[in-house]
Amino acid sequence: MKTFGIAILGCGTVGSGVAKILLDMGSVLSERSARPIELRKIVDLSPKKSSEKNNIPLDLFCGGGKDLTPDEASGYISEIISDKDVDLVVETIGGTGDYLFSVILDAMKAKKHVVTANKAMLAERGSAIYQTAQENGVTLGYEASVCGAVPIIKAIREGFTGDEVQEISGIMNGTSNYILSKMELEGTDFKSALKMAQKAGYAEADPTLDISGGDAGHKLAILIRLAFGKEIEYKNLRKEGIQDIEREDIELANEMDCSIKLICYARKVEGRIAASVKPMMVKRNNLLSKVHGATNCVEVINKYSGRHYFMGAGAGGPETASSIVADIVFTARYGTVVDNSTPLRQLELVDADQFEFPYNITFSTADRPGVTGLVTTAIGAQKINIDTVSHNRHNRKEAVFSVATMPCTMQQIKDAVATIRKDSPELLTEEPKAIPILQ
Amino acid sequence: MKTFGIAILGCGTVGSGVAKILLDMGSVLSERSARPIELRKIVDLSPKKSSEKNNIPLDLFCGGGKDLTPDEASGYISEIISDKDVDLVVETIGGTGDYLFSVILDAMKAKKHVVTANKAMLAERGSAIYQTAQENGVTLGYEASVCGAVPIIKAIREGFTGDEVQEISGIMNGTSNYILSKMELEGTDFKSALKMAQKAGYAEADPTLDISGGDAGHKLAILIRLAFGKEIEYKNLRKEGIQDIEREDIELANEMDCSIKLICYARKVEGRIAASVKPMMVKRNNLLSKVHGATNCVEVINKYSGRHYFMGAGAGGPETASSIVADIVFTARYGTVVDNSTPLRQLELVDADQFEFPYNITFSTADRPGVTGLVTTAIGAQKINIDTVSHNRHNRKEAVFSVATMPCTMQQIKDAVATIRKDSPELLTEEPKAIPILQ
Numbered sequence: 001m002k003t004f005g006i007a008i009l010g011c012g013t014v015g016s017g018v019a020k021i022l023l024d025m026g027s028v029l030s031e032r033s034a035r036p037i038e039l040r041k042i043v044d045l046s047p048k049k050s051s052e053k054n055n056i057p058l059d060l061f062c063g064g065g066k067d068l069t070p071d072e073a074s075g076y077i078s079e080i081i082s083d084k085d086v087d088l089v090v091e092t093i094g095g096t097g098d099y100l101f102s103v104i105l106d107a108m109k110a111k112k113h114v115v116t117a118n119k120a121m122l123a124e125r126g127s128a129i130y131q132t133a134q135e136n137g138v139t140l141g142y143e144a145s146v147c148g149a150v151p152i153i154k155a156i157r158e159g160f161t162g163d164e165v166q167e168i169s170g171i172m173n174g175t176s177n178y179i180l181s182k183m184e185l186e187g188t189d190f191k192s193a194l195k196m197a198q199k200a201g202y203a204e205a206d207p208t209l210d211i212s213g214g215d216a217g218h219k220l221a222i223l224i225r226l227a228f229g230k231e232i233e234y235k236n237l238r239k240e241g242i243q244d245i246e247r248e249d250i251e252l253a254n255e256m257d258c259s260i261k262l263i264c265y266a267r268k269v270e271g272r273i274a275a276s277v278k279p280m281m282v283k284r285n286n287l288l289s290k291v292h293g294a295t296n297c298v299e300v301i302n303k304y305s306g307r308h309y310f311m312g313a314g315a316g317g318p319e320t321a322s323s324i325v326a327d328i329v330f331t332a333r334y335g336t337v338v339d340n341s342t343p344l345r346q347l348e349l350v351d352a353d354q355f356e357f358p359y360n361i362t363f364s365t366a367d368r369p370g371v372t373g374l375v376t377t378a379i380g381a382q383k384i385n386i387d388t389v390s391h392n393r394h395n396r397k398e399a400v401f402s403v404a405t406m407p408c409t410m411q412q413i414k415d416a417v418a419t420i421r422k423d424s425p426e427l428l429t430e431e432p433k434a435i436p437i438l439q
Numbered sequence: 440m441k442t443f444g445i446a447i448l449g450c451g452t453v454g455s456g457v458a459k460i461l462l463d464m465g466s467v468l469s470e471r472s473a474r475p476i477e478l479r480k481i482v483d484l485s486p487k488k489s490s491e492k493n494n495i496p497l498d499l500f501c502g503g504g505k506d507l508t509p510d511e512a513s514g515y516i517s518e519i520i521s522d523k524d525v526d527l528v529v530e531t532i533g534g535t536g537d538y539l540f541s542v543i544l545d546a547m548k549a550k551k552h553v554v555t556a557n558k559a560m561l562a563e564r565g566s567a568i569y570q571t572a573q574e575n576g577v578t579l580g581y582e583a584s585v586c587g588a589v590p591i592i593k594a595i596r597e598g599f600t601g602d603e604v605q606e607i608s609g610i611m612n613g614t615s616n617y618i619l620s621k622m623e624l625e626g627t628d629f630k631s632a633l634k635m636a637q638k639a640g641y642a643e644a645d646p647t648l649d650i651s652g653g654d655a656g657h658k659l660a661i662l663i664r665l666a667f668g669k670e671i672e673y674k675n676l677r678k679e680g681i682q683d684i685e686r687e688d689i690e691l692a693n694e695m696d697c698s699i700k701l702i703c704y705a706r707k708v709e710g711r712i713a714a715s716v717k718p719m720m721v722k723r724n725n726l727l728s729k730v731h732g733a734t735n736c737v738e739v740i741n742k743y744s745g746r747h748y749f750m751g752a753g754a755g756g757p758e759t760a761s762s763i764v765a766d767i768v769f770t771a772r773y774g775t776v777v778d779n780s781t782p783l784r785q786l787e788l789v790d791a792d793q794f795e796f797p798y799n800i801t802f803s804t805a806d807r808p809g810v811t812g813l814v815t816t817a818i819g820a821q822k823i824n825i826d827t828v829s830h831n832r833h834n835r836k837e838a839v840f841s842v843a844t845m846p847c848t849m850q851q852i853k854d855a856v857a858t859i860r861k862d863s864p865e866l867l868t869e870e871p872k873a874i875p876i877l878q
Contacts, residue, residue, distance in 0.1 A: 154597060161468070312746065
C-alpha cells in the first residue's frame with residue numbers, strides 16, 4: 001500500500017515528541033497501520049534546538065536546518081499543503097490566530113488529514129474546522145487536545161457508541177490541580193503553590209489561562225460537542241478559576257471529608273446542557289478527590305454502563321505526542337475518521353449554576369446568639385433543605401460557620417443571602433462563599 | 440448504504456441487554472454507524488423470560504417465541520450463518536464447548552463479523568478464532584470480554600498505537616474484589632464475604648472460577664495478546680486465587696499502608712513476558728488499592744505516555760451489552776476491525792515469580808531472643824535487601840513478624856527459608872507467606 005506521508009508544522013515540545021516517536025517506532029507503526037508510515041517534512045522557525053534535543057535529523061526540516069523567517073516558514077507550509085506525498089499534517093504550532101486557522105482549513109481542502117493538539121483553536125473556532133473536515137472527507141484527529149495522553153476522545157467517540165453519555169466531570173487542568181494539591185497536602189498558600197508550579201515547569205510565566213479555568217474550558221467545550229452533540233459558543237461557557245481559593249477553604253473542605261478541585265462539569269438535562277468550569281468540593285468517596293499533582297482524570301457517567309474513570313498524564317511532550325501518533329496510525333489504517341459519537345443536536349447551553357447541586361455555604365458573621373437561627377431560617381425560607389451546620393470558628397467577635405445544603409440552585413442561595421442582608425444589614429462581615437459539592 | 444443486519448445467539452443477561460440497547464437506541468446507532476442497523480434474529484432456548492424482562496418482541500426470536508430444543512436452536516443458528524441479511528453475529532451463549540467453537544468459526548467463514556463477551560473461549564481456544572477472523576476479513580469484536588464496560592481493549596488496540604505498553608496491572612474480577620473489599624472495610628471473614636457476594640448476585644453458586652483467579656486469568660491472557668503480541672497457552676499462565684487470604688493478612692497489609700488485591704500482572708522484560716494472577720499487597724498511593732466492590736480497574740504503563748488507569752463496571756448485563764453494541768457500531772461504520780496494536784511476536788511467557796518484586800514475608804516462629812537476627816541473616820545471605828522488619832505479635836510462645844524486602848525473586852526467598860529450616864529445624868511454626876508488593 002502507498003506510503004502514508006506526514007508533515008509536522010511546529011516542532012516545539014509536542015511536535016518534536018511526535019517526530020521522535022515516528023522515527024523511533026517507525027517499523028512498528030507501519031505494521032500497526034498496515035502500510036508504510038513516513039515522516040517527510042518538518043517546518044519550524046528554529047530547528048536546531050529541537051533537532052538536538054530529540055535527535056531529529058536536520059535534513060527533515062524545511063530549509064535544511066537553518067533558522068527560518070516567518071515568511072519563509074509560510075512558504076514551506078504552502079508547499080506542504082500542495083505536496084502530493086503528504087497525506088497528513090500535524091499541527092503543533094498552537095494559538096488561535098487567523099493564519100493558523102486558514103492553514104488548517106487549506107490543508108483539509110487540499111485533502112490532507114489534520115491532527116492537532118490545539119484545544120484553544122478547536123474550542124474557539126472549531127465549528128468551521130469540523131465542518132471543513134467533513135466536507136472534504138478527511139480526518140480531524142484531536143485526541144491530544146483533551147487531557148494529553150488520556151484516550152478520552154476515543155472512549156467517548158468510539159468506546160461509548162453503544163451507550164449515551166449523561167454526565168462528565170473532570171480534572172482537566174494539570175497546573176490548577178498541582179496548585180490545589182500543594183495547598184491541600186502540604187499546606188502551601190496559593191501564591192507559593194503557583195510559584196512552585198512555575199518552577200516545576202507546569203505553569204507558564206503568564207499562568208492566567210490555566211488558573212482562570214480558560215484552558216480547562218477549552219477541553220470541556222470539545223468534550224461537550226463530542227459527548228452530547230452540542231457545539232457551544234466558548235464565550236458562553238461559565239468559567240471560574242482557582243484564584244480565590246484560600247487555605248481556609250481547603251481546610252474547611254477537609255473537615256467535611258472533601259477536596260477542592262477545579263471541575264469541568266457537563267450534564268444533559270431535559271434537552272439542555274448544564275455546564276461550567278469551577279472549583280467544587282469533591283467528596284472523598286469520589287475518585288476525583290484523590291487525583292493529585294498534574295494528573296488529569298475524567299469521570300463519565302453513561303446511561304447503560306454507569307460510571308467510568310479515565311486517568312493519566314494531562315500534558316507533557318512525549319505524553320501528548322503519543323496521542324497524536326495514535327491518531328496518525330488510526331487514520332493511516334482506517335482512512336477518514338468520523339465523529340460517530342453523537343450527531344449535532346439542537347440543545348441549549350446553560351450555566352450549571354441554574355441546576356441543583358448540594359452546596360457548602362460559608363458565612364462570616366458577627367458572633368452573637370441567634371445568628372445560626374437567623375441564617376438557617378432564611379435558607380429554609382428559600383425551600384432549601386439543610387444537611388449539616390458546623391461552626392469552624394467563633395470568638396465573640398466573629399463567627400465562621402458553614403451550611404451544607406441538599407441540592408438547590410445558586411439563585412435560591414442568592415435569594416437567601418439577600419434576605420439575610422435585608423433583615424440584618426450588619427450581620428454578614430464578608431460575602432458568603434457558596435461552592436457546589438460533587439458526590 | 441445497505442442495512443447492517445445483526446443476529447444474537449443466546450439471550451441471557453448480556454444478550455438481552457444487547458437486544459434492548461439495539462431496540463431502544465436504534466435510530467441513534469444508525470446515525471453513529473452512518474447506515475441503518477437492524478436486529479434481525481435472536482436464538483434462545485427459552486425466549487419468554489428475556490422477552491418479558493427487557494421488552495423484546497417475541498417475533499424477533501427464531502421459532503416465534505416458543506421454547507426450543509437444542510436441536511431446533513442449532514438449526515436456526517445454521518440458518519443465520521447462511522443468511523445473507525445477517526452481517527454480524529453476537530455470541531452471548533458462553534462456555535468453551537466444541538459446538539460453540541465451530542459456530543464462531545463457521546460464522547466467520549460465512550463472512551459474518553462476530554462480537555463476543557466470551558473471555559474463556561478467547562483465552563483457551565482463541566488462536567484459531569483470531570486467525571479465522573483475519574483469513575476471512577471479518578471483525579472479531581471482544582471489548583466486552585475484558586472488564587465489561589471498561590473500554591480497555593479499544594484503549595490498548597487503538598488508543599496506545601502511538602506508544603508501547605510496558606506493564607499492565609489490573610483488578611479484573613469483580614467477585615474477588617468484592618470479597619476482599621468486604622474483608623478489608625468491614626472485617627468480614629472470607630467465607631461470610633463469599634456468601635454476601637453470592638447473595639448480591641456477584642458470585643456464582645459455584646464461585647471457583649472467580650475466586651481461583653481463573654476468570655481474571657482469561658482476561659489477562661486476552662490483554663497480553665493485544666498489548667504485547669504474545670499468544671499464550673492459557674494453562675501456562677500462573678494463576679493463584681484469594682482462597683487462602685485471611686483477615687490477619689489483610690490487617691497486616693493495612694499496617695503497612697497496603698490493601699490486598701487480586702492482581703492480573705504482566706510486564707515485558709527483555710523479550711519475555713512475566714505474568715501472573717495472584718494476590719498482591721498494593722500500596723495505598725496506587726489507585727488500585729482504592730478500588731472497592733465489584734468495580735474493575737486496569738493500570739497500563741506505557742513507554743511514552745506513562746501511567747494510565749481505566750476504571751468502571753466490570754460486569755452486569757447492560758454494562759457488558761454496551762461494550763458489545765460499541766463493537767457493532769464500529770464495525771458497521773468502519774468495516775473490518777483489525778488488531779492493530781502489536782503484531783504477534785516470538786516472546787517467552789514466564790511466571791512473574793521469576794522476576795523481582797518487593798515482597799512482604801510473614802514468619803510465624805517460636806518467640807525467643809535471636810530469632811530476628813537468625814531470620815534476617817538468612818535473608819541477607821541470599822542477597823536480599825531488607826526494607827523494614829516489624830513484629831505483629833509476640834507472647835513468649837509464638838512470634839509473628841513480617842519482613843518487607845527490596846525487589847528480589849521468589850526463588851531467593853525460598854532459598855532463605857530453606858536455610859532457616861536447615862539451620863533451625865524447630866524455629867518456623869508455619870510455612871512463611873510471601874506476597875509481592877505492588878507500588
